[in-house]
Amino acid sequence: xxxxxxxxxxxxxLLTGAGILMFTSRIRNGKASTIRLIPEVSRLRRxxxxxxxxxxxxxxxxxxxxxxxxxxxxxxxGVNTLLGLGLASSTSDHPPLATGGDGSVSxxxxxxxxxxxxxxxxxxxxxxxxxxLTGVTPFSYAMGTKDLMRDPxxxxxxxxxxxxxxxxxxxxxxxxxxxxxxxxSDSLVGQSVFFAAGSNxxxxxxxxxxxxxxxxxxxxxxxxxxxxILRLLLCLGLVTAAVLKVLGIx
Amino acid sequence: MKLVNIIVxxxxxxxxxxxxxxxxxxxxxxxxxxxxxALILSGIAGLVAIINLVFMVHWKKLKEPRTxxxxxxxxxxxxxxTLVVGIISxxxxxxxxxxxxxxxxxxETSLMAxxxxxxxxxxxxxxxxxxxxMGFIFFFAVIFxxxxxxxxxxxxxxxxxxxxxxxxxxxxxxxxxxxILLGIALGSLVTGIRVxxxxxxxxxx
Numbered sequence: 478x479x480x481x482x483x484x485x486x487x488x489x490x491l492l493t494g495a496g497i498l499m500f501t502s503r504i505r506n507g508k509a510s511t512i513r514l515i516p517e518v519s520r521l522r523r524x525x526x527x528x529x530x531x532x533x534x535x536x537x538x539x540x541x542x543x544x545x546x547x548x549x550x551x552x553x554x555g556v557n558t559l560l561g562l563g564l565a566s567s568t569s570d571h572p573p574l575a576t577g578g579d580g581s582v583s584x585x586x587x588x589x590x591x592x593x594x595x596x597x598x599x600x601x602x603x604x605x606x607x608x609x610l611t612g613v614t615p616f617s618y619a620m621g622t623k624d625l626m627r628d629p630x631x632x633x634x635x636x637x638x639x640x641x642x643x644x645x646x647x648x649x650x651x652x653x654x655x656x657x658x659x660x661x662s663d664s665l666v667g668q669s670v671f672f673a674a675g676s677n678x679x680x681x682x683x684x685x686x687x688x689x690x691x692x693x694x695x696x697x698x699x700x701x702x703x704x705x706i707l708r709l710l711l712c713l714g715l716v717t718a719a720v721l722k723v724l725g726i727x
Numbered sequence: 728m729k730l731v732n733i734i735v736x737x738x739x740x741x742x743x744x745x746x747x748x749x750x751x752x753x754x755x756x757x758x759x760x761x762x763x764x765a766l767i768l769s770g771i772a773g774l775v776a777i778i779n780l781v782f783m784v785h786w787k788k789l790k791e792p793r794t795x796x797x798x799x800x801x802x803x804x805x806x807x808x809t810l811v812v813g814i815i816s817x818x819x820x821x822x823x824x825x826x827x828x829x830x831x832x833x834x835e836t837s838l839m840a841x842x843x844x845x846x847x848x849x850x851x852x853x854x855x856x857x858x859x860x861m862g863f864i865f866f867f868a869v870i871f872x873x874x875x876x877x878x879x880x881x882x883x884x885x886x887x888x889x890x891x892x893x894x895x896x897x898x899x900x901x902x903x904x905x906x907i908l909l910g911i912a913l914g915s916l917v918t919g920i921r922v923x924x925x926x927x928x929x930x931x932x
Contacts, residue, residue, distance in 0.1 A: 548915075554918050616835045645846045685914030696927055
């Protein structure tokens with residue numbers, strides 16, 4: 478990396494960090510933060526409510542990305558979504574079930590489930606076996622998770638993480654009216670498979686917005702705001718560069 | 728204790744991040760062992776999770792009455808077999824690697840082949856599930872680009888206007904993919920920085 482690129486990169490990181498801190502502080506001080514309505518998330522909330530009412534369990538599949546590669550933020554977002562799910566379904570007698578395709582993500586999901594049980598005063602319902610590794614390769618993970626998803630006591634499924642072509646196995650066969658599945662992946666292959674085979678699909682960066690919708694924590698909402706500003710700046714930059722290129726200036 | 732966790736996490740993250748941007752020898756000498764420790768911890772986490780899967784999930788299933796036991800038995804036998812052969816011959820042994828890949832690769836390949844059929848069926852039913860504008864766009868885009876990529880319009884290279892038009896159309900999926908990837912990159916950046924700042928603490932239990 479050239480020194481200029483390093484400097485730009487560091488500048489972006491510092492500015493983003495400053496933006497998150499600033500918006501977090503504003504939201505903590507009572508400045509309202511509105512977020513746009515995502516129909517799929519509204520349907521998820523409804524499914525969560527029905528699941529709590531019916532006494533069934535919610536499942537979240539965290540994909541098979543480890544915490545040590547570039548896709549680790551996707552797994553982190555999935556784990557934050559698990560936190561949101563746990564808080565949103567805290568009145569249920571059945572805490573969420575989390576499946577992962579990597580050991581570190583599975584251990585982290587156990588930790589988050591414990592944290593949720595402490596926060597919601599449901600420590601007696603905490604079971605470390607609700608954060609489980611179902612397979613260490615994409616297809617073995619999909620097969621192990623699919624086996625758990627067949628459980629009739631599991632009516633709401635959330636697939637949030639890195640999924641490739643194996644996503645087809647997880648999103649097909651869930652068409653029964655009493656089951657709800659919402660899926661999102663950071664991989665283009667996974668996204669297209671989810672869109673072709675599933676009914677409720679989120680696209681692209683909505684994966685990182687999901688925790689803010691489920692657990693309206695100030696830091697989640699602030700990062701959503703910063704993400705929107707960065708997207709706007711990026712769009713402006715791309716359009717300006719395209720215009721300058723057409724005009725022959727660059 | 729929680730405060731110590733947060734401080735250690737923030738300092739470690741900051742060292743690794745700064746080491747990426749600033750080519751300083753001092754930072755590099757701190758960054759490399761930190762990354763190595765992370766990899767070792769990740770490996771141990773994998774081992775712990777596999778032991779949990781084998782003994783807490785499948786072993787439990789074998790002992791429970793009225794639960795299907797066949798798949799759990801296969802998992803346990805395969806795990807023990809792989810473990811014993813791996814310990815005796817070593818993980819880098821050619822014969823051990825060959826045994827593992829000769830089982831894993833054909834199974835995963837056949838799963839992929841089955842997936843092609845189930846996805847084709849799902850694609851046919853897509854208009855039933857997504858009866859909206861985006862569903863129609865997706866369906867017709869799939870058909871259109873499948874046809875376009877078969878080379879059926881190869882004669883267009885002789886017609887200047889059609890050539891430019893098709894060249895532009897070929898760029899459309901690339902542009903869409905880049906748009907999605909940029910969104911994901913921004914989300915990743917923000918999530919990573921949130922962890923670095925300590926406002927997002929998935930590690931404090």
